[in-house]
Amino acid sequence: MAEGDSMRVAVIGGGQLARMMVPAAINLGIDLRVLAESEGMSADLAATDVGDYRNVDKVLQFCSTADVVTFDHEHVPQAVLHALVDAGLAVHPGPDALLAAQDKLHMRAALTGLGIPVPRWAAVADSAELATFLEQNNGAAVVKTARGGYDGKGVRIVRAATEADDWFAALAEDGNGGSLLAEELVDFRRELAQSVARRPSGQVAAWSAVESIQRDGVCAEVIAPAPGLDPELARVAADIATAIAEALNVTGVLAVELFETADGRILVNELAMRPHNSGHWSIEGSVTSQFEQHLRAVLDLPLGDTAPVAGWTVMVNILGGPTTGTMADRYQNAFAAFPGVKIHNYGKDPRPGRKVGHVTAMGDDLDTVLHEARAMAALFGD
Amino acid sequence: MAEGDSMRVAVIGGGQLARMMVPAAINLGIDLRVLAESEGMSADLAATDVGDYRNVDKVLQFCSTADVVTFDHEHVPQAVLHALVDAGLAVHPGPDALLAAQDKLHMRAALTGLGIPVPRWAAVADSAELATFLEQNNGAAVVKTARGGYDGKGVRIVRAATEADDWFAALAEDGNGGSLLAEELVDFRRELAQSVARRPSGQVAAWSAVESIQRDGVCAEVIAPAPGLDPELARVAADIATAIAEALNVTGVLAVELFETADGRILVNELAMRPHNSGHWSIEGSVTSQFEQHLRAVLDLPLGDTAPVAGWTVMVNILGGPTTGTMADRYQNAFAAFPGVKIHNYGKDPRPGRKVGHVTAMGDDLDTVLHEARAMAALFGD
Known part of the structure; x- marks a missing residue:
């Protein structure tokens, strides 16, 4: 020390x-x-x-x-x-708050109780209950294990009640009983994410809502702020995240994954009670990064300014990493090609699908920023 | 690892x-x-x-x-x-380059040999030689020990040849002989600093020249870029630093402290071959900070973009620190008052005159940015 x-x-x-x-x-x-x-x-x-x-x-x-x-x-x-x-x-966050991030059934029940807009959902204990849910929801559902899922794991789109039989069997074997979460297949325009930070003494600060682009259930890109987002929906997103943080007594960073539906509504998809992949853009792109803000919040220090630093910030994950050699082996080419793009190398060995780093680009022209971030990330991914 | x-x-x-x-x-x-x-x-x-x-x-x-x-x-x-x-x-940097940062007489001779503009100077071995220098320079000189000085230590303004007798005596006691450096008292408008980074393979990248405000011989504030600097002088500053880096084979960051003279010239004051206090603004204020750039440079990786992120960035040192308690004790007040100002706490115990941290503010209005940075720093200093 x-x-x-x-x-x-x-x-x-x-x-x-x-x-x-x-x-x-x-x-x-x-x-x-x-x-x-x-x-x-x-x-x-x-x-x-x-x-x-x-x-x-x-x-x-x-x-x-x-x-x-x-x-x-x-x-x-x-x-x-x-x-x-x-x-x-x-x-921070405390056990009661964290329960809503640990158990999706608990989360759905808590949000529904608070009047927060979520997809139609049900706890389904067996295939008969899932069949009923499918009947009521145009024959399709997203089925999730209540616990342990992340990055697309523990999530499955089903169109027949038998397609979750293995998960029901696993629940029965646990001896805990328990149910799966069935949700309507939301017709969404895109996915958004809204992060806030909250101190134990109550102060809340929100960043801009961002667009989150997923591939195979994993966050691939984030654009901050979400391009063309209706200011009213941006306000709704911030209000939803603030309401959740306050009602669940979340301390530190809360990231709320959202759907922007085809009919112009905002629905809550998932919660994370910690710095989140959708907020990595803030390291360079915001006056106060989510990591600094999380530390301020858990120490109950006044929160920092969440204003953006540039017109657009784009974060692209490096998923899997190089098929040969290390990320550092690519630095000569990548740094020469994109001197203004920032790299974050997590110090992990490459492995298919693994998040081994991310890159961040900033600027006033979104097309340029998107191109630079994607092209730089691609140099680490083949 | x-x-x-x-x-x-x-x-x-x-x-x-x-x-x-x-x-x-x-x-x-x-x-x-x-x-x-x-x-x-x-x-x-x-x-x-x-x-x-x-x-x-x-x-x-x-x-x-x-x-x-x-x-x-x-x-x-x-x-x-x-x-x-x-x-x-x-x-990196290597021994030969570092010699010019370790020995001011060596530095002055090297720069003079390269035709780089410096204050009039002489190596003075005793008070008689200092008396001659004073006669030739309007009766005033800045006298410096060739080695070991920093932050105003080892620097003295003299108007009589006897005022450096203790230093001459110390040199004689060393048994190494050696001389002091005598320089003209430059009539300067302000002090500037110009940082560049250079890779072993030759690439050089320059940041904007900055204004450096000293108090008691210690850097107190830095404004990036230097307000109102004639673009021609900005070009001269960058060219001087680049020329020094190339001629002395400097690798890593080179910071050149400069005088902007009353008659509109640029003269080299001091050199530092490492990240430097005058470049701390770049952590938040430049696409690539001096610390990242130094690591890129010494590893011979392509250098990053040195463009500024905001219109103005102001860095203010926290000198001495709180007279009671720790810096962290002031966080509640300081963070609440200035949520957009960034703190860098060096983890040192407060002590009069000691650099224990710095703050950085950014924005488009220089007066506002200056006020915020100075006021935040002041909250840690009384």
Whole structure:
């Protein structure tokens, strides 16, 4: 710990989100401590310990000297979260808020209870209930496992009730019973994302709503702000995210994935209670990045300005990475071709479909910015 | 080391310049290793070893696995630098270039030999020679020790030849003989700084020339770009820095401190061969920060775009820091008052005159930006 530091934040999980908190922590003079799942994780530089986030004793010991505990992911079990709270630690977001990010059925029920617009949905316990849902929804549904899904995993479009039989069988084997989430197949124009940050003492700050372009269920590109978004819908998106943050008592960054429907409505798709891929553009593109804002928020410090820095910011993920060699092997070509595009290399070995980095381009002409970001990312992907 | 990393940079010195290289290294996926002078230094997060930079064996051992060796400061002795080169390590900047940043007499002679405009100067070995210089220069001179000065230390304005007797005596005691540097007292309108970066393979990139405002010989504020600078003088400043970088074979960032004289000339004051206080504005204010550019340059990677991100960027140093408590104790007030101003907390204990951090503000109206940066910095300084 550097001599003048005085705030210590413990982060559970050592992936790229923890890694990208490090620059913000350095600027703010925060002593960031990361509990990584294993050696050689993305946030290795700040990883001060390695251990299992499901192990109550390990997590308690790791967090014991922290002013605040926060997360790289949402998979820490409720029992561990409650043990941290019971030990008197400041946990942001807290267990009750996180439950809505951990369990999609809980999330849908909570949002419906708040009057937040969501797709038509039902908890379906077996194929008969799914058949009923299909009948009522034009014969198609998006079926999701309530827990454990991410990046398109645990999500399936079904048109026959038998198409989820394996998941029902798995639920039965668990011994927990439980249901799947069935949702209408939304006729959407595009996907949006709206991030906000909220302090324990109540202040909320919203970034511009962005357009999020998915490929194979994984975020591929983000355009900030969402091009041509009706200002009224932008207001609705910000209001929805603010209402969710306040009602669920979310602390830190909340990212709300949204559908802009073909008939001009905004519906909530998913929630994430941490910095999110749809907000990586903010590192260069906003006066305050989502990583700095998350640290400010969990420490209950006044939030930073969320204004954009440029007319357009485009973030493109590097999915999979080079088929031969490392990302760094491509730097000579990529940097020479696009001197104004910024790279974020997560320090992970390339693997098909894996998020190994992203690039960000900024400027006043959207077509140019899109081209530069896509072309630079492509140089790392073949 | 994270699994996908492949470039390792060793930094000798663990001050705030090494600290501010860390965010850039994280983004680029560079494994940055810092040899700090002691525990608890500013770059503690990346400090992988502690030791004396004057100890050849220690430095050689620390650097042995690095792809490139670079520096937080210019105090590494020539014998150590040459030992690194002799061991086959890539040292950037190299010993010959660094000599001009280590020895002001060497620097003045080198620049004069290159035809670069500098103040009138002489090497003065005793008070008689200083008396002659004073006679020839209107009875006033700036006298500097050739080595070891920084932030106004080792610099004295004299009007009588006896006023440097203590320094002459110290030189004689050294047993090395040697001289002081005497310079004309330049009638300058203001001080400017011009930074460039240069790769070993030759590419040079320049940022905008900036205005640097000193107080008590220490950089207090930087305005980027230099307000109202004649475009012809801006071109001269960039050409001078480029010429120096090329002629002295500087690799990495070169910062050239300049006088804009009352009669409209540009003269070189000092050189620094590393990221420099006059370039901290570039962290937020330029597409490519001086810290990222330094890493690109020393790794011989194509340089990034140096365009400004906003109309005006103002950097104000936090000198000394709070008289009571820590910088973090002031965050509630400061962040609430100036949500758009960025803080860089170097993690150092406050001490009169010590650079403990800086703030950066950006925008289109210079008066507003200046006010915000100065007022935010002031909140940390009383």
